[in-house]
Every structure is written in structure tokens, then in C-alpha cells.
């Protein structure tokens with residue numbers, strides 16, 4: 053008898069080992085699919101054993117790209133993509149109902165050799181993912197590297213950047229990511245695709261082509277009409293990819309039909325295969341009419357865009373778009389039972405979880421355990437302001453508890469009218485230790501989207517998470533087709549540079565501007581201004597390179613398929629990179645909250661109490677606090693964020709307001725500002741070795757603060773209300789694009805109905821204080837420590853990192869330790 | 882100065898593109914305390930913190946042969962599988978590698 057069979061549901065609930073509960077509760081189909089999935093996220097920073105890179109896609113893409121050498125660039129990429137979809141091996145997994153895989157076999161991860169030469173060489177040097185026979189594969193990879201390296205988007209971009217900036221960026225010391233649009237976060241416009249289907253979009257494109265040909269070939273064009281030559285190429289390329297996408301989906305249809313007619317002996321499965329064949333014939337060519345069609349359409353599109361390039365995030369609002377189909381099929385027409393819908397939804401999550409690609413070490417490390425920050429948006433309001441929660445919201449939340457995948461995770465748009473049934477469902481996910489949904493304050497974020505990017509109210513209400521945090525409307529003019537991840541700064545470096553005259557202590561190079569010898573500073577204001585100069589320099593550098601990447605993307609490596617699924621791009625005849633949407637830029641601030649705590653400690657101990665001089669501080673910092681332990685403890689004990697102490701909190705508020713003011717002074721290619729967005733993913737661990745010792749008492753190598761506005765681990769000594777009060781002092785509309793608050797709660801305190809009531813009161817207080825985000829870990833330390841010792845017994849134990857969740861056993865030990873070190877808050881204290 | 886940065890960039894670009902599936906020499910920059918890996922890549926690109934060329938840090942790679950370098954100082958490394966980032970000395974604290 054297995055451990056699961058021995059334990060009753062009640063016993064499992066009591067022990068908090070919810071993964072056993074899930075295994076017992078889910079259907080045999082979901083259980084099979086969940087267990088059959090290959091993990092594609094890295095463990096620590098290496099791929100799991102058995103995961104191999106897929107060579108079919110790069111070989112097919114390259115072959116067609118070479119053959120089309122006399123075509124315009126965008127047509128070449130379109131033909132290359134079409135060739136992949138027409139020829140790559142496809143398969144249907146046993147029991148599966150949703151088709152579409154990124155690669156030719158279930159254990160493979162995709163490699164896009166056209167993106168970045170560094171990635172290519174990284175792969176060539178990798179010792180784990182090269183498929184057998186290794187020697188032969190390495191030969192193929194070498195040839196592909198040699199062909200693509202000089203013409204990768206990365207090589208083209210770097211050649212244009214000022215050398216000094218490029219070297220500084222590539223060290224990874226000041227930012228994260230690279231200014232390349234083939235590594236983007238694409239918010240998709242579902243109303244367009246679901247309304248027309250691909251055939252409808254093709255009809256629109258045909259009309260555009262006919263109109264362009266009329267202007268160019270039937271009369272003498274007006275001077276401003278010559279641009280239609282460019283547009284013609286773009287529309288033709290869009291059409292090539294849309295037609296190929298339909299053919300690819302129909303290959304699944306044919307395969308399902310062949311299996312059903314020739315091989316399947318189980319009549320039930322045969323019927324399923326026949327339905328799969330019908331579905332894949334219909335979508336994405338035509339608009340969906342049933343839940344199984346809308347989910348299939350959605351998944352096909354997500355896979356198709358990832359065949360074209362890496363979509364690092366997965367913006368989605370599945371309850372909003374699939375909810376009407378659920379309602380029709382389950383509630384009204386009774387085409388499906390709730391259990392059948394649950395099976396489909398659970399598989400929909402698993403199909404997302406299994407997606408993976410070969411990724412730079414930098415990204416594998418910082419996104420330990422997952423492929424990308426795939427945060428799906430649930431709840432919120434409709435365009436008219438009414439509650440948007442529906443039965444699909446509940447179905448997704450229920451399915452998540454059954455399949456317990458680490459990707460996608462959910463974020464819930466909370467607002468005062470949210471229906472109680474759904475809120476309880478949200479709480480149940482958190483209580484069962486999923487670490488998600490994270491809670492987002494809907495009215496605040498709607499106001500925020502209107503403030504920074506001028507989205508009209510109705511459109512702002514359509515926001516989804518463009519990545520893990522930033523809200524972006526999924527409308528024609530609001531949807532941002534990609535957001536390059538490199539506008540991310542390691543903000544604590546500005547503090548380091550202010551203390552060392554712009555010199556990078558870790559890399560031993562001059563990085564920032566000269567702002568003076570800090571050991572000679574006589575006032576706090578001198579230090580503050582030095583810091584402000586450094587942080588502006590950092591923001592400018594990242595905004596400049598990202599802006600250039602955005603502007604040049606369409607010229608370097610256009611994305612015909614991505615462009616074809618945006619109404620704006622089809623209308624205007626432009627590549628998705630064209631900055632004609634309303635805009636949604638932001639600069640992610642990693643390692644942000646150390647700044648205010650460091651400044652406050654210096655103000656108190658050096659300038660107010662005069663216990664130490666600046667010269668002494670610089671000496672101690674230079675030594676990485678070694679030999680200065682007593683002094684370091686004074687700096688550790690100085691006032692810290694998260695305790696409702698105005699002495700330090702107001703310094704943080706000033707820093708926030710000043711960077712927000714600067715973000716209006718710099719514009720992106722759409723003409724919008726670059727608001728700050730403090731958060732950390734797992735970079736608070738990986739950056740620990742990139743940020744030198746700081747005056748908050750931190751040493752080189754100590755982990756950084758884990759959130760965007762979270763207190764330092766163990767620094768919040770006055771309970772959860774004091775944390776909320778501190779955090780509420782930040783203006784969550786005007787000072788940040790969003791910010792991230794991590795909290796750990798006690799599973800015992802939150803058990804049962806009483807637990808829900810306590811949590812609900814907390815959420816109401818949090819919302820009324822105007823804080824935009826909070827996310828919870830609700831797993832006790834005993835469980836975490838036990839999982840460190842016997843990982844095989846805790847396969848689906850999930851924890852929230854910062855902006856994403858991961859299976860605990862997929863994190864490296866240091867990251868695991870940081871989760872254990874976070875204070876557990878007793879609510880109501 | 883900008884020419885020096887350009888030189889550094891060019892050396893690094895060339896080195897990154899040329900670098901292949903080669904063996905790690907017995908004494909290599911990647912095993913030296915003075916090496917800093919550029920974390921935007923895992924192809925072993927980096928620089929030396931103590932040797933400068935024309936005003937900027939010398940570009941080296943994890944598998945640059947350090948047999949003739951008199952500043953070579955071997956780091957303490959742990960035996961590990963590829964789930965741990967083993968070459969960059971700045972990663973030692975993260976990987977629980979004790980300092981010397």
C-alpha cells in the first residue's frame with residue numbers, strides 16, 4: 053500500500069502535506085499527465101537529467117532561412133518558421149486532450165540559434181543537454197553556431213552599442229537581461245484572435261494587400277504611399293505564418309484521426325481522439341465555440357509564438373477569456389460536466405508547465421525551478437467595473453490545487469466587490485501552500501496604469517500581468533507585444549557606487565560616474581545626492597539600451613507571426629516591434645530596499661549620533677566588515693524598514709519619490725516614462741555575490757532583501773500590521789509601477805473557517821491601505837527542513853520565491869535557506 | 882579611454898564567439914581567485930581583476946590557460962554536479978564554498 057493510500061484525506065489535511073491530497077483527489081487522467089511531465093525549469097542552474105536540446109527546430113529553421121536568402125528579411129523568417137511547422141515531429145501523448153508541444157519529443161527543450169551568440173556558445177559548452185550521439189550533435193551545433201553567431205540579434209545589437217556600455221552590461225553587475233526583443237514578454241490580444249480566428253485575420257490581411265497593390269501598382273502613388281512597399285512585405289510574411297500555423301494545427305488533427313481510425317481500441321479514447329481531430333482542424337483557423345476549443349486555441353498560440361522566439365513571460369487572463377465558454381458548456385448547454393472541465397483545465401496548466409527552452413545560465417540561475425515568469429491573471433473587474441470572477445476562475449483555482457505545478461502561477465486581482473466563493477477558493481490555494489495566487493489590489497493598479505501610461509479607464513480594467521508584476525491592458529492599443537527584460541537594474545549597486553566614487557568593488561572596475569570620495573562627505577545630503585546621481589545613471593543606461601533594442605528590433609529580426617496576431621500591427625502593416633501601442637515600459641529594480649535601510653543607518657550612526665565617521669565606515673566596508681563585527685552589528689541594529697518607524701520609512705519614501713520623478717525625465721520609444729518596479733525573482737540570491745558590503749550591515753555574499761518592498765529577512769520585528777503600515781507609506785500609484793511584498797504566514801493559525809476570517813481581515817486592511825501587492829508562503833519550517841533532508845518525499849512542495857513560485861526541491865540550498873529565514877507572521881498581532 | 886573599452890569589447894566578442902567545447906587546462910583563469918565571470922553568459926566570459934591592459938581589465942575566459950601567469954591564485958572549489966555554478970569565485974558564498 054502506498055503512503056497515499058494509507059493516509060485519509062483528514063490526516064493529510066492535518067499534516068499539511070497537500071501534495072498527497074492532490075494525488076488522491078485528482079482524476080486518473082490528470083494524475084497520469086502530471087506524473088508524465090518532464091520538468092524543464094533548471095534545478096539550481098542546470099537542467100534535470102534526461103532533458104535534451106531539440107535540434108529539429110534549429111535545423112529546419114536554418115535550412116529554410118538559407119534557401120530564402122534572396123527574399124526580404126521578414127519573409128525569410130516567415131518561411132523559416134513555416135518550414136518548421138510543416139516538418140517538425142509531432143506526437144500525441146496518451147490520455148492527452150490538449151495538443152501542441154514546443155519541440156519534437158516530450159523531454160526536449162527548444163533552442164533558438166538566431167537570438168544570441170552567447171546562448172549558442174553556452175549550449176556548445178554544456179555538458180548535460182546535448183542529445184546522443186553527442187559527437188554528431190556537437191558537430192551540428194557547431195555548424196549552426198558558426199552560421200548564426202555573427203547575425204544573431206545579440207551580435208547586431210552589441211555592434212551598435214557604445215563599447216563601454218556594452219561591456220558594463222555584459223558583466224551582469226548592474227543589470228539583468230540583454231536588449232534583444234526575441235526574449236520578450238508578449239501580452240496577447242485575445243479579443244482579436246477569438247473574434248476572427250486566423251482565417252479571419254488572413255482575410256483582413258488580404259484586403260490590406262489588395263489595397264496596397266492598388267495604391268502602388270494601379271496608379272502613381274502619392275509620396276507617403278511608398279511605405280506600402282515595406283508594409284506589403286510585412287503583410288505577406290504575416291500571412292505565410294498564419295497559414296503555416298493552421299497547417300501545423302491540422303497536422304495534429306490528422307494524427308489524432310489516424311490513431312483513432314487505425315490504432316485505438318478503447319472506444320472512449322477513440323471518441324476523444326475524434327474530438328481532438330475536429331478541434332485541431334477548427335482552431336486556430338476559426339473562432340472557438342466551446343471550452344475545449346478555446347483552451348486548445350489558446351495553447352496553440354502560446355506554443356506557436358514560442359517557436360518563433362523566447363517569450364519569457366506568459367501574460368494571460370484565462371478566466372476572463374475562457375469563462376464564457378465554460379459557462380456555455382457546463383452551466384447552460386451541459387456539453388461538459390464540471391469534472392470534465394476540470395480535467396481539461398488541469399491539463400491546460402500542465403501543458404504550460406512542460407514548455408521549456410535552452411536558456412542562458414544567467415536566466416536559469418535567477419529563475420531557478422521554472423522556465424519563465426508565467427503569471428496568469430485571475431479575477432478583477434470587467435470593462436464596466438463589475439466583478440469579473442466567474443466559474444472558470446474557480447475551476448482554474450481548483451485545478452491548480454490538483455496539479456500543483458510551479459508554472460504557471462496565478463495572481464488575483466482583488467477588489468471590494470469580489471465574490472466570496474472565489475475569494476475562499478483563492479485562500480484555499482494559499483492555505484494549501486501553493487504560494488499563489490499573489491494578491492493584487494485592482495483599483496490601485498487600474499489607477500496606476502492610467503497614471504503612467506495614459507490607458508483609458510475601460511482599457512485599464514482589462515489589465516493582465518505582462519510579466520510577474522506589471523499590469524498591461526490586453527487591448528488593441530494597450531497590449532504591449534514584448535517587453536525586453538533588460539531594463540532591470542541591480543539598484544543596490546548605486547549605493548555601492550555612491551560610497552566608492554563609482555568604483556565597482558566586486559569587479560574592480562570604474563563603473564558609475566565619479567561622485568566624490570565618500571569618506572570626506574560632511575553631510576547626509578552629500579551622500580544622498582551621490583546616490584541619486586548613481587541611480588539616475590543606472591536608470592538612464594538601461595533605458596537607453598532597451599529603447600534602442602526596441603527601436604531596432606524590427607530591422608534586426610522581425611517577428612512576422614507575433615505581428616500577425618495583433619490587430620494594431622495588421623491594421624498599420626508594422627512589425628510587432630513598432631512602438632505604436634500606448635506603451636508599458638518600466639525599469640525593474642532588483643535589490644532596492646537595501647538603499648533606504650543603508651542611508652538610514654549612515655544618517656543615524658554617522659551624521660546624527662556621530663558614533664562613527666564616514667572614513668571609518670568606508671574602511672569597514674572596504675574590508676567587507678571583516679574585523680569590524682561590533683560596528684557592523686550597530687549598523688544592523690539601526691532603524692529598519694518594516695517596523696512603522698518614520699525615521700527610516702521616510703528615507704525610503706524619499707528614494708521612491710525621487711526615482712519616480714526621474715522616470716518622467718526619460719522616455720521610451722512610445723513616448724512614455726520608465727517607472728520603477730521593485731521586485732527580485734530569485735535575483736536576491738544570485739546577486740548576493742555581485743553587490744559589495746553595504747551600510748545596512750550586509751556583507752558580500754549575504755542574500756539581499758527578497759521582495760520589492762519587503763523588509764529584510766528577520767528585520768520586521770513588530771508584526772504584520774507594522775509591515776503593512778511601512779509599506780503603505782509608498783505611493784503605490786505614483787511612485788512605482790508595482791512593487792512586491794512577501795509575507796510568511798503560519799499554517800496552524802490559518803486553519804479552518806477562523807483562519808479564512810483572519811486572512812480576509814488582513815486582506816481588507818491591506819487593500820484599504822492602498823498597497824498594490826502581497827504574496828504568501830504558508831509552509832512551516834519543519835516541513836521545509838524535512839524537505840531539505842529528504843527531497844524525494846516532497847516532490848510537489850511549492851514555495852513562493854519573489855514574483856514566481858517553484859518546487860522547493862528545485863532550488864539550490866542557499867535559496868531554500870532564505871525561505872526558511874523569512875519571519876513567520878502571526879496575523880492579528 | 883573609449884578606445885580601451887572598444888578593445889575590451891572586441892576581445893571579449895571574439896573570444897566569446899570563438900570559444901568552443903574545449904578542455905579546461907590544469908591551471909586556468911576560471912580556477913583563479915582574480916577571475917570574474919560575466920554573468921550575462923555562461924560561456925565562461927570574464928575578466929581579470931588584477932591585470933590591466935591599456936587601462937582596462939584584461940579579458941580572459943574560464944578556460945584561458947594560466948600556466949604562465951604569476952598572479953594565479955587557485956580558489957577553493959567544491960566537487961559538484963552541473964546544478965552548481967562552479968567556476969566563478971564570486972559565487973563561492975552562494976554555493977556554500979568556504980573561504981580560504
Ligand code: SF4
Nearest residue numbers: 910913929947950952
Ligand atoms: S591573475 Fe592570471 S590566472 Fe588569475 S584571472 Fe588574472 S590572468 Fe587569469
